[in-house]
Each structure stands twice: as C-alpha cells, then as structure tokens.
Amino acid sequence: MKAMGPIPPGFTADSDSMLLIGGQRADDLISTAGGSPLFVYDRSLIASQIERFRATMPPAVSLHYAVKANPYPDLLRFMDRLVDGFDVASAGELTRLREVGTTRPISFAGPGKRDAEIEQAIREAVTINLESEGEAERAIAIAETIGLQPRLAVRVNPPFALRGAGMKMGGSASPFGVDSDRVPALVARIVQAGADWRGFHIFAGSQSLSAESISEAQAATVALAADLADRSFPPPLVNLGGGFGIPYAPGDRRLDIEAIGEALAKTLDQRPDSLADTGFAIELGRWLVGEAGVYLTRVVDRKRSGDRTFLITDGGLHHMLAASGNFGQLLRRNYPVAIADRFGCAAAEEVTITGCLCTPLDLIADAVELPRADVGSLVSLFCAGAYGRTASPGAFLGQPEALEILV
Numbered sequence: 001m002k003a004m005g006p007i008p009p010g011f012t013a014d015s016d017s018m019l020l021i022g023g024q025r026a027d028d029l030i031s032t033a034g035g036s037p038l039f040v041y042d043r044s045l046i047a048s049q050i051e052r053f054r055a056t057m058p059p060a061v062s063l064h065y066a067v068k069a070n071p072y073p074d075l076l077r078f079m080d081r082l083v084d085g086f087d088v089a090s091a092g093e094l095t096r097l098r099e100v101g102t103t104r105p106i107s108f109a110g111p112g113k114r115d116a117e118i119e120q121a122i123r124e125a126v127t128i129n130l131e132s133e134g135e136a137e138r139a140i141a142i143a144e145t146i147g148l149q150p151r152l153a154v155r156v157n158p159p160f161a162l163r164g165a166g167m168k169m170g171g172s173a174s175p176f177g178v179d180s181d182r183v184p185a186l187v188a189r190i191v192q193a194g195a196d197w198r199g200f201h202i203f204a205g206s207q208s209l210s211a212e213s214i215s216e217a218q219a220a221t222v223a224l225a226a227d228l229a230d231r232s233f234p235p236p237l238v239n240l241g242g243g244f245g246i247p248y249a250p251g252d253r254r255l256d257i258e259a260i261g262e263a264l265a266k267t268l269d270q271r272p273d274s275l276a277d278t279g280f281a282i283e284l285g286r287w288l289v290g291e292a293g294v295y296l297t298r299v300v301d302r303k304r305s306g307d308r309t310f311l312i313t314d315g316g317l318h319h320m321l322a323a324s325g326n327f328g329q330l331l332r333r334n335y336p337v338a339i340a341d342r343f344g345c346a347a348a349e350e351v352t353i354t355g356c357l358c359t360p361l362d363l364i365a366d367a368v369e370l371p372r373a374d375v376g377s378l379v380s381l382f383c384a385g386a387y388g389r390t391a392s393p394g395a396f397l398g399q400p401e402a403l404e405i406l407v
C-alpha cells in the first residue's frame with residue numbers, strides 16, 4: 001500500500017455517499033456538462049482562499065492571478081471580480097483575458113515574446129516584464145514605430161532562489177529575467193527612451209510549503225529592489241512573485257500564510273526610503289485555484305494482473321500530467337484521490353488507477369486503499385484546479401478533450 005496526499009478541505013458527500021462539489025453531486029455535474037472526464041472548479045473555495053489572502057496580507061499588497069495556472073474562461077470571469085490584476089505569459093493568454101472583458105491591470109512575463117506579442121501588449125497598455133536587454137530594445141523600437149508609450153518593467157533574475165521550492169527560479173544563469181547586476185543600466189536605458197517605467201518583477205520560485213522560506217525570499221526581494229532603486233530609479237511597483245504552494249503528497253503540510261502576512265508587514269514597514277512610494281503585488285496561481293478543482297473520470301475496466309487490481313479510467317495524463325508524476329517531479333507521489341460515488345466510505349481494497357493511454361506512464365494513483373469500485377464508478381482526483389488541462393499533452397494519442405465546469 002502507498003499513501004496519498006491529503007484531500008483538501010471543503011468537500012462533503014450526499015446521503016448516498018456521492019461526492020458533492022460546490023453542493024452539487026458529481027454524477028449530476030457529469031450529466032450537466034455532457035460526460036466525463038470533467039474538471040469541476042468550485043468558486044466558493046476560490047473565493048475563500050482570496051478572502052484569506054486579503055485578511056492576512058498587508059493591505060498595501062495587491063493580488064494578481066497568474067493566468068497560466070488555469071485559463072478556463074468562466075474561471076477568469078470569476079477571478080476578474082476578486083483579484084486586482086492578472087499576469088499572463090503569452091499573447092494567447094492576453095486574448096483570453098480580453099474575451100472575458102477585464103479592465104484590470106495586466107502584466108506580461110515570459111521569455112521569447114515575439115514582436116507581434118510585444119506590439120499587442122503595447123497597444124493594450126499591458127506592462128511588459130522585460131526578460132532581456134534584447135527584448136527591451138525590440139519593445140522600444142516597436143513602440144516608436146506605432147507611436148505609443150510602452151509600459152515597461154524589468155524582470156530581475158535574483159541572486160537567490162526560494163529555498164525548498166518545487167520549482168526554483170533565481171540564483172543561477174537563467175532564460176528568465178535580467179541578471180541583477182545589469183538591471184540598473186537597463187532601467188536607465190528604458191527611462192531615457194521615454195518609456196513608462198513600471199518597476200521590478202522578481203520571481204524566486206514556485207510551490208513552496210514553507211512560510212519561513214517564502215518570507216525570507218520576500219525580504220531578500222524587497223532588499224534587492226531597494227538596492228536596484230538606489231542604483232537607478234524608484235520603482236512604481238515591485239512584483240514580489242508568489243511561490244505559495246498547496247499540499248499534494250503524503251506528509252505535505254498546509255502553508256501558514258498568516259505567518260507570511262505577519263513577516264511581510266514587518267518587511268514593508270521597515271523598507272528603505274527608496275521604496276517609500278512603491279506599490280507591491282503578489283502573483284499567485286496554484287494557491288488560489290489548485291485545491292478548488294476536482295478531475296472526475298469514470299472506470300472503464302477493472303482487471304487483475306498478478307496480485308494487483310487495476311481500475312482503468314477514461315481519463316489520464318493527457319488531462320492531468322502532474323498527477324502522473326511527469327510534470328517536473330523528481331519522485332512520483334500519489335495525489336489525493338477518492339471513489340466519488342463512495343466518498344467518505346471505508347477503504348476495502350488496494351487498487352492501482354490508470355488512465356486510458358497506451359503508456360505505462362499513465363498512472364493516476366499507485367497502490368492506494370479505497371472503497372470497492374466497479375466499471376461505471378467515478379474516480380475523483382483532487383488538487384486539479386491548477387496546471388491541469390492546459391498543462392497536459394491533450395493531443396497525445398488522439399483521446400477526447402476533458403470538459404470543464406465552474407460551479
């Protein structure tokens with residue numbers, strides 16, 4: 001038997017043990033949406049995360065949503081009412097935001113921005129987080145050609161990384177951001193070119209469950225921004241990055257964001273004068289939406305091989321690559337999973353749940369103890385609200401796309 005990650009709070013069962021998501025039965029949701037596999041996103045869980053952020057972070061810190069975590073249009077429309085701004089990583093994400101009609105501030109980070117993407121960002125008054133001196137020169141030239149003032153910020157490749165992060169960014173040579181020692185010269189160039197100077201974007205890593213490490217990275221980020229400001233121009237905004245993680249695996253603890261809020265309030269109260277008029281933002285994806293999503297898939301086959309029982313479902317890694325352990329993890333560990341039509345019932349057997357792809361990589365849960373499931377049963381995979389459908393190889397093996405619904 002292998003353990004699985006903790007089922008996130010906020011899920012209950014109907015009187016017949018059917019999983020309820022946002023108060024609706026999993027089987028009804030599949031009927032409403034038109035079949036399985038289905039991603040269900042619970043808006044009340046997202047709203048309560050945002051409320052918790054607001055209650056704990058210093059009021060001066062604005063909250064941005066990182067669209068790449070989940071760009072489902074209904075979800076973006078919902079987020080638009082609750083967050084202060086958006087961060088996109090491509091013109092495609094920018095177009096998605098336009099389709100939902102947001103008027104919030106948007107910033108655009110990411111390497112390899114093409115000229116047409118830069119032009120679209122300038123025309124739409126989006127802040128471009130510049131990833132290199134070359135990109136800065138292209139943005140300045142494009143802005144001149146079209147006769148508009150570009151909003152430019154510099155993404156800094158910090159000399160430190162977020163300790164213990166699932167994905168570190170910073171502390172080494174990187175395709176992301178400009179090495180901090182070269183930033184003052186670049187800022188001078190941007191200001192001299194007549195651009196609207198927007199400030200710094202400093203992202204040190206992702207998926208950390210340590211409040212202490214995040215607070216340490218935030219304090220180092222503020223100190224770095226102050227140092228860069230002293231050597232160039234005061235930044236109107238410092239984007240402190242994010243890095244707030246969620247528990248996915250056995251033994252993972254929930255992030256203590258109250259401790260982060262307290263430490264950040266202190267850091268900002270004591271900030272150097274060069275940042276006196278600076279605004280601050282935190283950009284989050286997975287912490288806001290990850291635990292609010294459930295991936296529902298149906299058991300197509302139940303079989304024995306050797307001494308093991310396999311449940312084969314109609315879903316798989318083409319929709320939830322991360323749960324299969326193939327999304328950058330060093331070690332595969334089981335996401336939280338349940339039999340949705342026996343939610344809360346006692347475990348009765350050890351099963352391995354796979355998807356329908358013809359590859360041994362397509363594992364949903366390995367050797368977990370669950371209530372009895374048969375052909376037609378529903379499997380619910382939790383922590384599926386971020387880096388699910390759009391972070392998976394949907395075209396692989398010609399399987400149907402997953403459906404999505406916001407409840």
Ligand SMILES: *Cc1c(COP(=O)(O)O)cnc(C)c1O
Pocket residue numbers: 066068069087109203206207241242243244283284285286287386
């Ligand atoms: C991916 C990314 C985020 C969001 O990370 P999460 O772990 O989903 O919170 C934020 N900012 C930048 C620059 C990113 O690349």
